[in-house]
Amino acid sequence: MMVLVVGGSGSGKSSYAEKMAVSLAQAGMRKYYLATMQVFDDEGRKKVDRHRKLRNGKGFFTIEQPVRISSALEKMEDGDRAVLLECISNLTANEMFSEKKAMTEIQVTENVIRDIKMLKEQTNHLVVVSNNVFEDGITYDETTTKYIRAMGKINQKLAALADRVVEVVEGIPVIIK
Amino acid sequence: MKLIIGGTAQGKLEYVLLKYDVQKxxxxxxxxxxxxKLNKxxxxxxxFHQWVKSRMVSGGCPEDEIMSFLDCNEDCIIICDEIGNGIVPIDPFEREYRERTGRILVQLAMRAEEVERIICGIGQKIK
Structure with missing residues (x-):
C-alpha cells in the first residue's frame, strides 16, 4: 500500500504520516525513515531534533538520503518493510539545485518519480510526505516558479501512484483519494 | 469553540455572520x-493569524495566551487565514510565523467542537 500525505507548514502532516506508517507496519516488518533534509544551520538542526523526538520509541531506522532516494534501498536489510519518506519538497529542491546548473522541471519530475516507483515496488508499505506549496498567491522568480511547477507535477504523479491520498489540515486528515 | 479556516478573501466572516447570527x-x-467574560x-x-503575528512581534506567547483566553470563553468562534500552504519564506520571522500559526491551529482544532474550512464562500466541515 502506498499513501501520499500532503499539507502546509505546521499542519501536522509529519505526525500523521508517522502514525500511518506505524499502523501499516505489521509485526516483524522493519520500519525505515528516509530523511531528505540537508542540515546547514541551527534552525535545521532544531527541525531534525523535533522530528527525531516525534519518532522516538517508534522503532524507525533512519536513513539520510538527500538525493537519489532509491539508493536508500541498498541500505535496507532484506525482508518485509514499511518506509516513511519525508519529504518530497526537500528531495525535489535537493535534486533540482544540487548541481551548478539547475535541473529542468521535466528532468527532476522524471528522476523523483522513477525513484519512488522503485521504492514502491520494493517495499510492502510506503508513506510519502509532500508539501502544499501552491497557495500563497505570490509570483516568484523564474527558478522558484520552476520548482513549484515541478512539485505540482510530482504531487499529481504521486497521487496517481498512491492507493490513498490524505491532506492534513490543522492536524485533521481530509481524505482526497 | 468553533474554528473557521480558509484562504484569504474566501468569505469566512460573512459565512460566520450568516450561519451563527452573530452581532457585528x-x-x-x-x-x-x-x-x-463578555456576558452571553x-x-x-x-x-486570528494577525493576532498571532502581533503577539510574536511584541514578544508574547500566543500559544499560552489563546489557551487561557479559551478557558474563559469556551463558546467563541475563531476565524483564521490558512497561511502555511506556500513556499517556505526566506525571512526567518516569516518562517517562524507560519510554523507557529500552523501549530497553534492544530492545537485549536483539537480543542474545537467543530472545524470548518471555507472555500469560495462554501463551508466544508472537517471536524
Whole structure:
C-alpha cells in the first residue's frame, strides 16, 4: 500500500504520516525513515531534533538520503518493510539545485518519480510526505516558479501512484483519494 | 469553540455572520477582547493569524495566551487565514510565523467542537 500525505507548514502532516506508517507496519516488518533534509544551520538542526523526538520509541531506522532516494534501498536489510519518506519538497529542491546548473522541471519530475516507483515496488508499505506549496498567491522568480511547477507535477504523479491520498489540515486528515 | 479556516478573501466572516447570527459588534479584528467574560454573547475573533503575528512581534506567547483566553470563553468562534500552504519564506520571522500559526491551529482544532474550512464562500466541515 502506498499513501501520499500532503499539507502546509505546521499542519501536522509529519505526525500523521508517522502514525500511518506505524499502523501499516505489521509485526516483524522493519520500519525505515528516509530523511531528505540537508542540515546547514541551527534552525535545521532544531527541525531534525523535533522530528527525531516525534519518532522516538517508534522503532524507525533512519536513513539520510538527500538525493537519489532509491539508493536508500541498498541500505535496507532484506525482508518485509514499511518506509516513511519525508519529504518530497526537500528531495525535489535537493535534486533540482544540487548541481551548478539547475535541473529542468521535466528532468527532476522524471528522476523523483522513477525513484519512488522503485521504492514502491520494493517495499510492502510506503508513506510519502509532500508539501502544499501552491497557495500563497505570490509570483516568484523564474527558478522558484520552476520548482513549484515541478512539485505540482510530482504531487499529481504521486497521487496517481498512491492507493490513498490524505491532506492534513490543522492536524485533521481530509481524505482526497 | 468553533474554528473557521480558509484562504484569504474566501468569505469566512460573512459565512460566520450568516450561519451563527452573530452581532457585528461582537467581531474582534486581529485582537482578543480585554474583558475576559463578555456576558452571553458569542465572541468572534477574526483575522486570528494577525493576532498571532502581533503577539510574536511584541514578544508574547500566543500559544499560552489563546489557551487561557479559551478557558474563559469556551463558546467563541475563531476565524483564521490558512497561511502555511506556500513556499517556505526566506525571512526567518516569516518562517517562524507560519510554523507557529500552523501549530497553534492544530492545537485549536483539537480543542474545537467543530472545524470548518471555507472555500469560495462554501463551508466544508472537517471536524
Amino acid at each position: 459588534n461582537m467581531v474582534w479584528d486581529g485582537v482578543l477582547p480585554n474583558d475576559r 454573547n458569542i465572541v468572534v475573533i477574526n483575522h
